[in-house]
Amino acid sequence: MRILSFLALALYASTGFADWQLNMPQGVTSSSNEIYDLHQLILWICAVIGLLVTAGIGYCLIKFRKSKGAVPAKWDENLFAEVTWTVIPTIILVLMAIPASKTLANLYDTSNSEVDILVTGYQWKWQYEYIDEEVGFFSNMSTPRDQIEGDAEKGEHYLLEVDEPMVVPVGKKIRLLLTAKDVIHSWWIPEFGVKKDAVPGFINESWMVIDEPGVYRGQCTELCGKDHGFMPVVVHAVSEQEYDAWVAGKKEIAAQAALASMKTYSKDELMAEGEAVYMRTCAACHQANGTGIPAAGFPSLIGSPLIEGDVAGHIDIVLNGKPATAMQAFAAQLNDVELAAVVTYERNAWGNDKGDVVQPADVAAMRAEKE
Amino acid sequence: MSSTAVGAEHHDHGPAKGLKRWLYTTNHKDIGTMYLVLSFVMFLYGGAFAMGIRLELFEPGIQYFSPEKYNQMITMHGLIMVFGAVMPAFVGLANWMIPLQIGAPDMALPRMNNWSFWILPFAFSMLSMTTFMDGGAPNFGWTFYAPLSTTYAPPSTTFFIFAVHMMGISSIMGAINVIVTIFNMRAPGMTWMKMPLFVWTWLITAFLLIAAMPVLAGAVTMMLFDIHLGTSFFDAAGGGDPVLFQHIFWFFGHPEVYIMILPAFGVVSAILPAFARKPLFGYTSMVWAVASIALLSFIVWAHHMFLVGMPLVAELFFMYATMLIAIPTGIKVFNWMATLYQGSITFETPMLFALAFLVLFTCGGLSGLMLSIGPADFQYHDTYFVVAHFHYVLVPGAVFAIMAGAYYWLPKWTGHMYDERLGKIHFWLSFISINVTFFPQHFLGLAGMPRRIPDYALMFSDFNMMSSIGGLTYGVSQLLFVYIIIKCVRGGEKASEKPWDGAEGLEWTVPSPAPYHTFSTPPKVD
Numbered sequence: 001m002r003i004l005s006f007l008a009l010a011l012y013a014s015t016g017f018a019d020w021q022l023n024m025p026q027g028v029t030s031s032s033n034e035i036y037d038l039h040q041l042i043l044w045i046c047a048v049i050g051l052l053v054t055a056g057i058g059y060c061l062i063k064f065r066k067s068k069g070a071v072p073a074k075w076d077e078n079l080f081a082e083v084t085w086t087v088i089p090t091i092i093l094v095l096m097a098i099p100a101s102k103t104l105a106n107l108y109d110t111s112n113s114e115v116d117i118l119v120t121g122y123q124w125k126w127q128y129e130y131i132d133e134e135v136g137f138f139s140n141m142s143t144p145r146d147q148i149e150g151d152a153e154k155g156e157h158y159l160l161e162v163d164e165p166m167v168v169p170v171g172k173k174i175r176l177l178l179t180a181k182d183v184i185h186s187w188w189i190p191e192f193g194v195k196k197d198a199v200p201g202f203i204n205e206s207w208m209v210i211d212e213p214g215v216y217r218g219q220c221t222e223l224c225g226k227d228h229g230f231m232p233v234v235v236h237a238v239s240e241q242e243y244d245a246w247v248a249g250k251k252e253i254a255a256q257a258a259l260a261s262m263k264t265y266s267k268d269e270l271m272a273e274g275e276a277v278y279m280r281t282c283a284a285c286h287q288a289n290g291t292g293i294p295a296a297g298f299p300s301l302i303g304s305p306l307i308e309g310d311v312a313g314h315i316d317i318v319l320n321g322k323p324a325t326a327m328q329a330f331a332a333q334l335n336d337v338e339l340a341a342v343v344t345y346e347r348n349a350w351g352n353d354k355g356d357v358v359q360p361a362d363v364a365a366m367r368a369e370k371e
Numbered sequence: 372m373s374s375t376a377v378g379a380e381h382h383d384h385g386p387a388k389g390l391k392r393w394l395y396t397t398n399h400k401d402i403g404t405m406y407l408v409l410s411f412v413m414f415l416y417g418g419a420f421a422m423g424i425r426l427e428l429f430e431p432g433i434q435y436f437s438p439e440k441y442n443q444m445i446t447m448h449g450l451i452m453v454f455g456a457v458m459p460a461f462v463g464l465a466n467w468m469i470p471l472q473i474g475a476p477d478m479a480l481p482r483m484n485n486w487s488f489w490i491l492p493f494a495f496s497m498l499s500m501t502t503f504m505d506g507g508a509p510n511f512g513w514t515f516y517a518p519l520s521t522t523y524a525p526p527s528t529t530f531f532i533f534a535v536h537m538m539g540i541s542s543i544m545g546a547i548n549v550i551v552t553i554f555n556m557r558a559p560g561m562t563w564m565k566m567p568l569f570v571w572t573w574l575i576t577a578f579l580l581i582a583a584m585p586v587l588a589g590a591v592t593m594m595l596f597d598i599h600l601g602t603s604f605f606d607a608a609g610g611g612d613p614v615l616f617q618h619i620f621w622f623f624g625h626p627e628v629y630i631m632i633l634p635a636f637g638v639v640s641a642i643l644p645a646f647a648r649k650p651l652f653g654y655t656s657m658v659w660a661v662a663s664i665a666l667l668s669f670i671v672w673a674h675h676m677f678l679v680g681m682p683l684v685a686e687l688f689f690m691y692a693t694m695l696i697a698i699p700t701g702i703k704v705f706n707w708m709a710t711l712y713q714g715s716i717t718f719e720t721p722m723l724f725a726l727a728f729l730v731l732f733t734c735g736g737l738s739g740l741m742l743s744i745g746p747a748d749f750q751y752h753d754t755y756f757v758v759a760h761f762h763y764v765l766v767p768g769a770v771f772a773i774m775a776g777a778y779y780w781l782p783k784w785t786g787h788m789y790d791e792r793l794g795k796i797h798f799w800l801s802f803i804s805i806n807v808t809f810f811p812q813h814f815l816g817l818a819g820m821p822r823r824i825p826d827y828a829l830m831f832s833d834f835n836m837m838s839s840i841g842g843l844t845y846g847v848s849q850l851l852f853v854y855i856i857i858k859c860v861r862g863g864e865k866a867s868e869k870p871w872d873g874a875e876g877l878e879w880t881v882p883s884p885a886p887y888h889t890f891s892t893p894p895k896v897d
Contacts, residue, residue, distance in 0.1 A: 201607020
């Protein structure tokens with residue numbers, strides 16, 4: 001049955017339903033093009049050597065069979081042959097090393113950048129902070145869980161879509177500064193030829209100049225825990241005007257959010273916003289129904305000590321995290337409205353009828369206390 | 372062991388009866404057999420995890436295993452295959468064949484030999500127990516990068532650390548035994564440059580083990596301190612460095628890779644001349660090539676770390692050093708080809724596996740050369756291209772060489788010929804399915820599929836399904852090998868002293884099956 005479906009898929013392939021991409025994408029940056037050319041060069045050298053070796057072995061296996069009456073020779077040395085197959089590979093290696101070294105030096109040159117973005121890896125999302133613009137946000141995978149679990153049709157960009165992509169201008173030198181908050185992650189867009197580890201406590205650098213506008217997709221490539229496979233990287237490359245407009249828009253939204261945190265909300269408003277925040281931020285570990293995965297160290301939130309305890313303790317855990325566990329500090333990740341909403345939601349969802357309502361001002365007070 | 376009393380019949384006594392024989396034995400053949408059986412059981416056990424992985428990756432979406440279970444499976448698969456299947460298999464071959472090939476009556480340190488084996492079942496039991504603990508088994512991959520393996524690790528990590536220590540102790544003792552045996556117990560006239568290549572490759576491997584395993588022990592001990600004693604070796608928040616872990620790990624890890632392939636070179640260097648009926652080409656350069664590969668293995672470790680943010684000069688140094696390895700490796704491949712040239716070749720099962728090794732190991736070596744090119748590695752790194760590369764050198768490389776060795780020496784071990792027809796079926800099933808499994812993974816990696824993910828984007832569906840079909844077929848095919856071995860142990864055509872007419876070496880001068888004690892009087896080698 002499975003084999004049949006495999007054959008059916010193979011037929012589909014030619015119609016573009018799925019693709020049989022064999023080679024590296026050529027990419028849209030000068031770096032990715034240089035890497036691509038280098039890759040093509042060594043791929044062909046290796047393919048030719050591999051084919052020659054296989055052909056040589058094949059020739060021996062056909063020509064020197066005992067069943068064909070081959071009589072074994074007695075020799076076991078030939079200085080000329082041995083020198084030849086030491087010297088020729090050495091020359092080939094030198095010829096490969098020259099372009100490789102040049103490309104490497106170029107990829108390391110992060111000077112004269114025009115846009116600087118601090119990329120921070122978290123379990124399991126990316127944070128992008130535009131250093132000169134005071135714009136920053138988190139980028140979470142937006143593929144719904146029911147697609148992953150097979151309860152819904154998988155979308156076109158399954159696992160490679162986010163709620164908020166990185167937006168960058170084309171034609172400008174963009175410098176990425178990469179770090180991580182918990183474990184090591186690695187940021188990769190194949191079309192840019194940019195892949196770099198994000199190491200907690202250290203800052204790595206990389207750069208790109210994107211030639212063509214478009215949406216580019218990649219993934220985290222360093223095993224970083226449970227949802228390592230669900231941590232896509234999406235970048236929108238746009239014209240400079242669009243980029244400037246986007247930056248202005250982001251600043252406007254930030255200003256409104258600051259105003260919004262002054263307001264007082266009804267319980268229904270908080271529950272609605274809280275559910276959205278919970279699904280985006282908390283459900284990966286604590287699960288959509290609040291049961292967690294106790295066997296993997298992610299506790300249930302239903303009637304748990306956290307819920308039964310006082311509100312202040314609950315806010316404190318969400319704000320500051322729990323050291324040496326996967327429970328992160330969300331103080332920098334969520335604003336006061338989102339934090340108030342998610343705590344309200346957790347205390348009143350799934351049969352947790354605590355009745356508590358937390359307002360943004362309560363969260364702000366806790367923050368102030370901490371500082 | 373009542374017959375061990377002094378007397379002229381001393382050398383004639385057979386093994387003790389029952390379980391005690393295996394528990395107390397100091398006989399290199401018994402211990403070799405136990406190593407081989409253990410490694411094959413571990414191969415099936417680690418293989419079961421691989422089947423789970425391929426099952427989950429058959430289609431996009433999460434079907435059979437949750438992401439956290441998936442991470443545990445890839446970790447256990449890697450650890451069991453590296454430390455449980457490949458390494459003990461080579462130690463088993465060493466125990467059986469090194470004394471027979473150098474004309475020694477046994478290993479030099481027989482009691483230590485018994486201990487180094489019996490540590491292992493306990494180490495692997497402890498590692499397996501972690502599956503049932505709260506928080507599950509280790510889930511950070513066989514490379515266990517900190518801080519995922521320290522601050523963010525499940526509680527069972529402590530048991531994993533202890534198990535790794537035990538495996539390391541076993542390996543170091545095994546290596547000491549090999550070195551002492553080869554240095555002191557060669558038959559008169561067996562000079563260094565007359566030793567079979569299997570002995571040479573194992574001698575060099577043993578030195579690698581002694582140099583590398585304590586480094587691994589250091590790494591896991593530092594982890595233990597970070598987890599339980601509040602140190603911060605790998606925690607940046609306390610002034611440590613997560614990248615330090617990778618330097619230490621790969622300083623062990625790269626020699627470890629060659630520990631798993633050098634003895635395979637030795638096995639293949641015995642089998643190709645035997646079935647080509649022509650002496651091995653370039654013996655001297657083969658020995659020097661292995662020695663230089665071993666030396667280079669200590670100065671290339673950071674090519675596993677091209678993306679951690681090293682300075683440009685370091686990156687260039689490790690790139691050039693890694694590229695250099697292609698030269699001695701190329702010499703070996705060309706020498707093997709020259710051995711075949713003008714030979715008189717037949718295609719028994721050991722030869723088929725050895726030939727497949729030659730072609731497919733070369734394929735894995737060439738993709739390794741591609742990976743050594745720093746800038747290109749920026750794209751290949753941590754993708755399925757890497758998975759394809761190291762499985763090509765480990766499965767049709769190391770594992771095929773072990774299979775070839777097993778078929779080659781089975782007549783000597785059991786006194787019976789294995790079923791040649793079934794052996795050939797086993798070979799062709801393995802050969803085809805392994806290529807169907809791993810060749811498409813090159814394409815997946817180049818197209819952008821990261822490794823160690825339980826679910827993937829739709830564009831990777833087709834090749835993954837193909838790879839899964841190959842993998843499941845390969846897994847099932849190995850059950851045939853179990854049957855072939857059991858059949859061969861139980862009976863079959865009687866094997867002569869030297870069942871392969873082109874074979875060379877002292878092991879073919881003793882009867883088949885090899886008596887419990889051989890070479891009590893050293894043979895004379897000229």
